[in-house]
Amino acid sequence: MIPGARVQAAIELLDSIITAACNNGAPADRLIAEYFRTRRYAGSKDRRAVRELVYAAIRACGPVPADGRAAMLRLAQNDPEILGLFDGVGHGPATVTPEDQPAEGGIAPQWLMDRLQQSDISGDEAEALLGRAPLDLRVNTLKADRSSLELPEPGEALAAAQALRFEAGTQVEQWDAFKSGMVEVQDHGSQWACAAMAAQPGETIIDLCAGAGGKTLALAAMMENRGVLIASDTDRGRLSRLPARAERAGAGMIETVLLNPGRELEMLADWRGTADGVLVDAPCSGTGTWRRNPEARWRLDERQLERFAETQSRLLDLAAMLVKPGGRITYITCSLLDMEGRDRIDDFLDRHPGWASTADTLPVGRQRGGGHRLTPFHDGTDGFFIASLGSAC
């Protein structure tokens, strides 16, 4: 593909990404993969170049752009080389006309910027939300150990016990160590979030919102495959990916439980009042993961945020019912909005007098209300809010 054709391909992709973002459609990564599945003429260099153009344009726009061309013109404002490719030659984009309006720049739509600012995220902290995330691995101690594992590249050892960092785009999926379950892709902050649960061998732990099991696998390794580890979620598709991952990781202890939204306790009745710990990795706005999904900024609205907060509080209440006297809850969101972090914990503690937030010993992040906040700028991780709660005996 000539450079202009790559820009035009990126514009077409941006059109579908913008439409999907506004209509709760597929994520950008999936749309890009589908686009190239039907365009075999595009080689791997073309694909990489188009993908980079798409993500650079998404990052360059704050509010939702009118269309892909407006988004690309926004990027071109700071890149004369791209602007020069709007020449109408071959399959390239048409020349720029006075009617063309580049999209607005910025970090996010204004209402969301206001929310972030109210949560003390502005300036460098806000800019870093749109940086490029590195690739972090967790060495799976059920099969290997960081100190002796040999990988095609050494990686940088991070503060979490089994964490290694590589450059974004490192093709770890091709590595034997990945295929055989010795390593898992997991952000360094997410590894600390799991560490906060301090799961011990022999305990009963419920991973209430397990998804495809990223954190469940880390808990199984901490528990040395001994005890009871329940992985539940309301999303059948996500949860169904867990057993194969668990098998690859050698985590035979995990039991999956599909939940009915609004009737979660019915499916978890057997464990009511029995759990040593419940991990609540609650559904949230994902404002801490924009480095990986920058178009997620365009999917949110105020009503959705309120719905997330309601669900988060409900899941915390549910977790409290599952925990035995003296048990604990680790509450996590990958959001930096207080509404989904500090405020949820304040609200929970107001309504549950037998519970208290317990001192965090995490060597990363900063205290935020009754919890801990990790940010891309301060910690080089995805953004997280992590709170540890303990119940009276």
Ligand SMILES: C[S@@+](CC[C@H](N)C(=O)[O-])C[C@H]1O[C@@H](n2cnc3c(N)ncnc32)[C@H](O)[C@@H]1O
């Ligand atoms: C942040 S994701 C979890 C990610 C997962 N723990 C991991 O480490 O990969 C939040 C999950 O909550 C699930 N969820 C949403 N509503 C739920 C509910 N009422 N009960 C349990 N899980 C729910 C979503 O399906 C989603 O998988």
